[in-house]
Amino acid sequence: MRVAVLTATFLAVAVVPSSALAQLSLVASYPLDGDALDASGNGLDGAVTGATPTTDRFGTPSSAYAFDGVDDVITIGADPLFDLGSAYTLSAWIRPVSTSVFFTTIVGRWSGSSVWESFWLGVYNLTPPFLFGENTTVEAGNQTIQSAPTPPLIQLDQWQHVAFTYDDSTDQLILYIDGTPLTPQFGGSGTGTLQVAANESVSIGALFRGTTTIEHPFAGSIDQVCIYQGAMSASQVADLAAANSCLLPAARVPALGGWWLLSLVLLLPLAAGLRSLRQSGARLG
Ligand SMILES: [Ca+2]
Numbered sequence: 101m102r103v104a105v106l107t108a109t110f111l112a113v114a115v116v117p118s119s120a121l122a123q124l125s126l127v128a129s130y131p132l133d134g135d136a137l138d139a140s141g142n143g144l145d146g147a148v149t150g151a152t153p154t155t156d157r158f159g160t161p162s163s164a165y166a167f168d169g170v171d172d173v174i175t176i177g178a179d180p181l182f183d184l185g186s187a188y189t190l191s192a193w194i195r196p197v198s199t200s201v202f203f204t205t206i207v208g209r210w211s212g213s214s215v216w217e218s219f220w221l222g223v224y225n226l227t228p229p230f231l232f233g234e235n236t237t238v239e240a241g242n243q244t245i246q247s248a249p250t251p252p253l254i255q256l257d258q259w260q261h262v263a264f265t266y267d268d269s270t271d272q273l274i275l276y277i278d279g280t281p282l283t284p285q286f287g288g289s290g291t292g293t294l295q296v297a298a299n300e301s302v303s304i305g306a307l308f309r310g311t312t313t314i315e316h317p318f319a320g321s322i323d324q325v326c327i328y329q330g331a332m333s334a335s336q337v338a339d340l341a342a343a344n345s346c347l348l349p350a351a352r353v354p355a356l357g358g359w360w361l362l363s364l365v366l367l368l369p370l371a372a373g374l375r376s377l378r379q380s381g382a383r384l385g
Pocket residue numbers: 131132133156163164323324
């Protein structure tokens with residue numbers, strides 16, 4: 101009994117993740133390999149309007165989507181899982197082309213009850229182009245961060261990995277290009293819980309306000325969009341930029357040690373039973 105209790109305690113300590121990892125979960129994953137299905141298992145599939153399958157950064161056909169910068173969009177809907185609270189991570193691979201639209205959308209969600217966005221990652225079409233992240237919180241209103249005009253920069257006609265994290269607990273908004281955190285030109289701080297409206301859709305390639313209005317369309321290709329609740333650390337974003345899919349948080353993947361201990365817990369009663377059986381067999385003999 102004492103062994104079992106000690107083992108169970110040891111197992112619990114071994115598999116309980118750190119608080120930071122426990123707060124990070126993959127909400128939606130869009131590989132965009134010929135469709136807009138959600139690969140996270142949460143069933144948050146997108147609907148493609150106008151966008152056309154194109155090659156990804158490896159040159160593989162039908163493995164990303166091209167957006168025309170006019171009215172192409174992937175709409176995903178307004179599931180409560182997209183109420184990302186006070187910390188989140190957005191990421192994608194993008195290959196922007198020149199466009200006349202000033203603010204363009206990689207992924208975002210309208211906040212509904214204000215003129216601002218619940219969350220929004222996009223590109224400003226300046227020279228050079230800027231990456232920007234913006235959200236609106238109930239407590240503090242609109243908060244924006246914009247990349248500085250120093251390397252790494254958004255490049256036209258090149259695939260680049262981009263990410264945006266927001267964390268109320270540290271009051272930080274951070275942008276990344278190719279896994280490197282950027283020095284903000286302005287913004288970078290914020291506080292509060294995201295403002296959301298139950299009927300406002302998350303969308304890729306443009307903002308989709310209400311049920312019909314397409315705004316801020318992106319021109320170029322988008323691939324591998326990931327949406328997480330919780331803010332990734334810089335090292336986690338770097339890992340994500342080096343990966344070929346949306347990473348699952350480590351907290352959801354039992355470590356080898358966890359499996360070993362789980363096996364031990366499962367095998368202990370079996371071993372005890374065999375020992376008991378052997379002892380009773382000896383008595384019988
Ligand atoms: Ca893809």
